[in-house]
Amino acid sequence: MLSCRELIKGHPAILEDRHGLSFTGHTPFPTIIDALNKSGVVMLRGALPPKELRSCRRSFERFARRLGKRVAPDPTGDEGPSTEWATGEREEGSWHRPWIVRDRDDTPAAAVIALLLRSWAWKVVETVCGSTDVVLLLASCAARHAIDKELPIGAHQDCKVVSPDIPFSIWVPLHDVVPLRTSGLGFIVPPPSEMLPTLPHGDIGADYVAERVAGAWTPTYRAGDLTLHTKLSPHFTTGYGTRSDRYSFEIRAMAWTDAPEQLQDPAIYVRRRGDGAPVVVQTRCSGDTRAQAFVAKTALLAARGLSAGFA
Numbered sequence: 419m420l421s422c423r424e425l426i427k428g429h430p431a432i433l434e435d436r437h438g439l440s441f442t443g444h445t446p447f448p449t450i451i452d453a454l455n456k457s458g459v460v461m462l463r464g465a466l467p468p469k470e471l472r473s474c475r476r477s478f479e480r481f482a483r484r485l486g487k488r489v490a491p492d493p494t495g496d497e498g499p500s501t502e503w504a505t506g507e508r509e510e511g512s513w514h515r516p517w518i519v520r521d522r523d524d525t526p527a528a529a530v531i532a533l534l535l536r537s538w539a540w541k542v543v544e545t546v547c548g549s550t551d552v553v554l555l556l557a558s559c560a561a562r563h564a565i566d567k568e569l570p571i572g573a574h575q576d577c578k579v580v581s582p583d584i585p586f587s588i589w590v591p592l593h594d595v596v597p598l599r600t601s602g603l604g605f606i607v608p609p610p611s612e613m614l615p616t617l618p619h620g621d622i623g624a625d626y627v628a629e630r631v632a633g634a635w636t637p638t639y640r641a642g643d644l645t646l647h648t649k650l651s652p653h654f655t656t657g658y659g660t661r662s663d664r665y666s667f668e669i670r671a672m673a674w675t676d677a678p679e680q681l682q683d684p685a686i687y688v689r690r691r692g693d694g695a696p697v698v699v700q701t702r703c704s705g706d707t708r709a710q711a712f713v714a715k716t717a718l719l720a721a722r723g724l725s726a727g728f729a
C-alpha cells in the first residue's frame with residue numbers, strides 16, 4: 419500500500435500550501451473564516467509563543483519517559499495515566515486526556531490553553547463558534563506523543579471518530595513539524611459536505627486520498643503555528659519511519675449554547691470580558707473524572723496571563 423513518504427515523493431507539491439490556507443494575525447478574519455468554510459482547514463501562523471511551547475514540550479517529554487515506571491502517587495489528586503500505558507509507551511508513542519500529562523507542577527495542556535486564550539487565534543475560534551462564550555470540552559481533547567513510524571495513506575473525519583456534535587478541532591504541535599522528518603498531519607481539501615462511509619476502524623480509506631492528490635496538503639509547522647480543521651475535513655496522521663518524537667495537543671471547543679451536556683465534563687467556560695480579554699468564568703469537573711487540579715490550574719494560568727499584561 420502507498421506510504422506517506424511515497425505519496426510525497428511522487429507528488430512533492432503536497433508539501434506546498436497550494437490552496438492559500440495559511441494566515442497570520444494580520445489577515446482580516448473574514449478571509450480566514452471563508453477559507454475554513456471552503457477548504458475545511460486553515461493554518462494560523464505564529465499564534466503561540468515558541469519559547470513557552472518549548473517548556474511544555476520538555477514537561478510532556480519527561481512525562482512520556484516516566485510511563486511504565488513506578489512513580490509516587492500524584493499529590494494533586496488528579497488521575498494518573500491509563501493502565502494502557504502501565505508497561506510503557508507503544509512503538510508509535512502514547513496518547514492521553516489533557517489533564518493526565520503532568521510533570522511535577524507543570525501541566526503543559528493547561529499552559530497551552532492559557533496561551534491560546536491570549537492569542538489572536540482565540541478570536542478566530544470565537545468567530546468560528548459564532549459566540550464569545552466558548553466551552554473547552556476537555557474530555558474530547560487529546561495530548562499525543564507520536565513516535566514517527568512509516569504509515570500507509572488513509573484519512574478520517576472527526577465527525578466520525580471524535581463526535582458529530584463538535585464542529586472543529588485545533589491541532590497544536592509543541593515544536594516544528596517537518597514532513598518527511600516528523601510525524602504530523604495531512605489534509606485533503608476541499609472537504610465533502612457529509613460524513614463519508616468508512617472501513618471498520620473509522621478510516622475512509624487509501625483510495626479517497628489517492629484519488630484526490632491535487633487537494634492533499636502536508637503542512638510544515640513552525641513552533642507556534644496551529645491548524646484548525648472542521649469535523650468534515652478528511653485528514654491523516656503522517657508517518658515516515660524516522661523514529662523522531664512529536665508532541666501535540668488536539669483542543670476541542672464550541673459555543674456554550676451549542677454544546678451537548680454529555681460533552682461538558684470536565685469543561686472550562688470562557689467569556690470575553692468587557693475590556694476585551696477572554697477569561698475563564700467557570701469550570702466543571704464532576705462525575706468520576708479526577709481532573710479538578712487541572713481545571714483549577716488552567717483557570718489560574720489564564721488569569722495570570724492577564725495580570726502579567728499579556729492580554
Ligand SMILES: O=C(O)CCC(=O)C(=O)O
Nearest residue numbers: 562576587589655666668
Ligand atoms: O495528532 C494526530 O496524529 C491526529 C490528530 C487528529 O486526528 C486531530 O487532531 O483531529
Ligand SMILES: [Fe+2]
Nearest residue numbers: 574575576653
Ligand atoms: Fe482527527
